[in-house]
Amino acid sequence: MSDNFYDEVLIDHNLHPQHLHDLPGATCSHAGMNPSCGDEITLHLEMRGGIIADGSFTGIGCAISQASADIMLDLIIGRTPEEARKLAALFRKMIGGEITPEELEILEEAGALQNIARMPARVKCATLGWRTLEHLLETAD
Amino acid sequence: MQQNWKADFPVFAQFPDMVYLDSAATSQKPAAVIAAEAAYYREANANPLRGLYDLSVRATDAYENAREAVRGFIGAASAREIVFTRNATESLNLIAYSWGRSELHSGDEILVAISEHHSNMLPWQSLARETGAALHYLECDSSGVYTEEALRAALTPNTKIFAIAQISNVFGRISAIADFARICHENGTLIVCDGAQSVPHIPVNVQALDVDFLAFSGHKMFAPMGIGVLYGKEALLRKMPPFLYGGEMIEYVTREGAEYAELPHKFEAGTVNVGGAVGLHAAIDYVNAVGFAEIVRREDALTAFAVQEMRQIPHVTIIGGDDPAAHHGIVTFAVDGVHPHDIAAIFDSDSIAIRAGHHCAQPLHQHIGVSSTARMSLAFYNDEQDVEKFVDTLKTVRRRMGFER
Ligand SMILES: Cc1ncc(COP(=O)(O)O)c(C=O)c1O
Numbered sequence: 001m002s003d004n005f006y007d008e009v010l011i012d013h014n015l016h017p018q019h020l021h022d023l024p025g026a027t028c029s030h031a032g033m034n035p036s037c038g039d040e041i042t043l044h045l046e047m048r049g050g051i052i053a054d055g056s057f058t059g060i061g062c063a064i065s066q067a068s069a070d071i072m073l074d075l076i077i078g079r080t081p082e083e084a085r086k087l088a089a090l091f092r093k094m095i096g097g098e099i100t101p102e103e104l105e106i107l108e109e110a111g112a113l114q115n116i117a118r119m120p121a122r123v124k125c126a127t128l129g130w131r132t133l134e135h136l137l138e139t140a141d
Numbered sequence: 142m143q144q145n146w147k148a149d150f151p152v153f154a155q156f157p158d159m160v161y162l163d164s165a166a167t168s169q170k171p172a173a174v175i176a177a178e179a180a181y182y183r184e185a186n187a188n189p190l191r192g193l194y195d196l197s198v199r200a201t202d203a204y205e206n207a208r209e210a211v212r213g214f215i216g217a218a219s220a221r222e223i224v225f226t227r228n229a230t231e232s233l234n235l236i237a238y239s240w241g242r243s244e245l246h247s248g249d250e251i252l253v254a255i256s257e258h259h260s261n262m263l264p265w266q267s268l269a270r271e272t273g274a275a276l277h278y279l280e281c282d283s284s285g286v287y288t289e290e291a292l293r294a295a296l297t298p299n300t301k302i303f304a305i306a307q308i309s310n311v312f313g314r315i316s317a318i319a320d321f322a323r324i325c326h327e328n329g330t331l332i333v334c335d336g337a338q339s340v341p342h343i344p345v346n347v348q349a350l351d352v353d354f355l356a357f358s359g360h361k362m363f364a365p366m367g368i369g370v371l372y373g374k375e376a377l378l379r380k381m382p383p384f385l386y387g388g389e390m391i392e393y394v395t396r397e398g399a400e401y402a403e404l405p406h407k408f409e410a411g412t413v414n415v416g417g418a419v420g421l422h423a424a425i426d427y428v429n430a431v432g433f434a435e436i437v438r439r440e441d442a443l444t445a446f447a448v449q450e451m452r453q454i455p456h457v458t459i460i461g462g463d464d465p466a467a468h469h470g471i472v473t474f475a476v477d478g479v480h481p482h483d484i485a486a487i488f489d490s491d492s493i494a495i496r497a498g499h500h501c502a503q504p505l506h507q508h509i510g511v512s513s514t515a516r517m518s519l520a521f522y523n524d525e526q527d528v529e530k531f532v533d534t535l536k537t538v539r540r541r542m543g544f545e546r
Contacts, residue, residue: 005486006483006486006487006541006542006543011542011543014542014543015542015543015544038499038513062480062482062483063479063542064482064483119486119489122482122486125482
C-alpha cells in the first residue's frame with residue numbers, strides 16, 4: 001500500500017462529509033453494520049417521483065466507510081433506484097478488481113477506493129454504505 | 142540492547158524493513174523451533190501412543206518429553222497435570238465444558254473479570270446459560286486495576302469459580318494472581334488463570350501462584366500454531382469427565398461404555414499434535430536459553446521507551462494510563478479523530494504491523510467507553526529502532542488524515 005492511500009478525496013469526504021446528517025423527510029432508512037470493526041451507519045433516503053430525491057447517513061466508522069458512504073450519496077442523489085443499483089454493481093465490480101477504465105469513469109470519486117481490493121480487511125468498510133443501499137432498495141421496492 | 146535477537150527469527154531476514162509490533166496476537170518463530178518441528182516429521186513421525194514399533198515409540202517419547210518440558214517450565218507438580226490442547230481458547234473451553242457442566246448448578250455463581258478476552262468470557266457465558274448459574278463480572282478501574290477489596294466484595298458463598306487473565310491483552314497490566322488465588326480459596330472458589338499473555342513474557346510458576354487452572358497458547362510463545370496447554374491441579378482433573386470422546390482416551394471399551402485412560406490422556410482424544418508439541422518443547426528450550434531475565438529486561442525497557450515517547454504526542458491517549466511500568470509489552474492507544482482501522486492502515490503503509498479493533502474484548506471496550514482501539518505489542522526480539530519507527534509514524538497519523546494541515 002502506498003503512502004497516499006488516504007488521498008485528498010478520501011480525507012476530504014471523511015473530515016467534511018456533506019451527507020452526514022439526519023434526514024427529516026426520509027421515506028426509508030436502514031442500518032448497516034460491520035461487526036468486525038464496529039462501523040455502524042444508517043442510510044436515509046427520500047424517494048419522490050421515482051427518484052432518490054435526497055439522502056443522508058448517520059453513524060460512526062472509519063475514514064473509509066465514512067468517505068465511501070458520503071461519495072456514494074453524491075453519486076446516487078437525483079438518480080432512479082435502478083441507476084443506483086447499477087452503480088452499486090459497478091462499485092462491487094471495482095472492488096473485485098474487474099472494472100474497465102470506462103466504467104471507472106462512471107464511478108467518479110468512488111474510484112478513489114479502487115485500491116481497497118489490496119486490503120482485504122478493509123473491503124467491508126468500503127462496501128458498508130453500498131451494501132446498506134442495496135438492502136434498502138430491495139426492501140423499499 | 143546490544144544483542145540482535147532478530148537474527149534467530151527467519152521472518153526478519155525475509156522482511157528486513159518490516160517492524161513487527163503484533164506479538165500479542167502471535168509471536169514470530171525462531172529457526173530452532175521451525176527446525177525442531179521439521180526434524181520430528183523427518184525422523185520420528187508415527188502415530189504416538191498406539192504403535193508397537195520403534196518409530197511410534199519415538200513419537201511417543203517426543204510427545205511426552207514435550208509434556209515434561211512444559212511441566213518444568215510452569216513449575217507443575219506432575220506431568221499428569223499438563224494437558225495438550227490446540228490453544229488457550231480450547232483449554233478454557235475444556236474447563237467450562239468438563240468441570241463446569243459436571244460441577245455447576247443453578248444457584249451457583251461464576252465470576253469473570255470484565256477485561257477478559259472473549260476466549261475467557263464466552264465459555265463462561267454459555268456455561269451459565271446451560272446450567273442456570275449466574276454470571277457476574279468483576280470490574281476494573283480505567284487503568285485496568287483489579288483490587289483485592291473489589292474481589293472480596295464480589296465473591297459470595299455461591300461463587301464457584303473466578304476467571305481472570307494474568308496479563309490483560311488490552312492493558313498489558315499484571316494482576317496479582319497469587320493474592321487473588323488466596324482470597325478465592327479462602328472463599329472455597331476455584332481460580333482459572335488465562336496465561337496467554339503472561340507465560341511468554343514473565344516467569345510463571347503454577348505452584349507459587351496456586352491457581353487451579355492455567356491456560357496458554359504455544360503460538361504466542363514462539364511455538365507453532367495449533368498447540369496449547371491446559372494446566373489443572375491433579376485432584377481436579379481426576380474428578381473431571383472427558384471433554385471429547387474417541388480414540389486414545391480410553392482403557393477399554395465395551396458395548397455399554399468405556400473406562401477412561403489415566404491423566405492426562407483422558408483429555409486428549411484422537412491423534413494428537415506431536416509436531417506442535419515438539420515445537421513447543423523447542424520454544425521452551427529457546428526461552429530458557431535466552432532467559433527470562435533478558436526477556437523481561439528488554440521488554441520492560443522497550444515498553445517504557447514507547448510509553449514515554451507516546452505520552453508526549455498530542456492527541457494520543459494510552460488506554461490504561463501513562464505509567465510506563467504498568468504496560469508489559471502491550472500498549473493500547475487511541476488517536477483523537479482517527480478510527481483505529483485507519484491508524485493501522487497508516488502504520489501498514491510504513492511497514493509497521495500493529496493491531497486495531499476491539500482485541501476480542503468488546504465488553505471491556507464498552508466498560509471503558511470506546512468502541513475500538515489500536516494496539517502495539519512487543520516481544521524481546523524487538524529493538525529500539527522498532528519503537529522509534531513506531532513513534533515516528535504515530536506522530537504523522539493525524540496529519541496524514543487531514544488534521545492540522
Ligand atoms: C488474554 C488472551 N486470552 C486468550 C487468547 C486466545 O488465544 P488463542 O487464540 O491462541 O486461543 C488470547 C489471544 O489473543 C489472549 O490475548
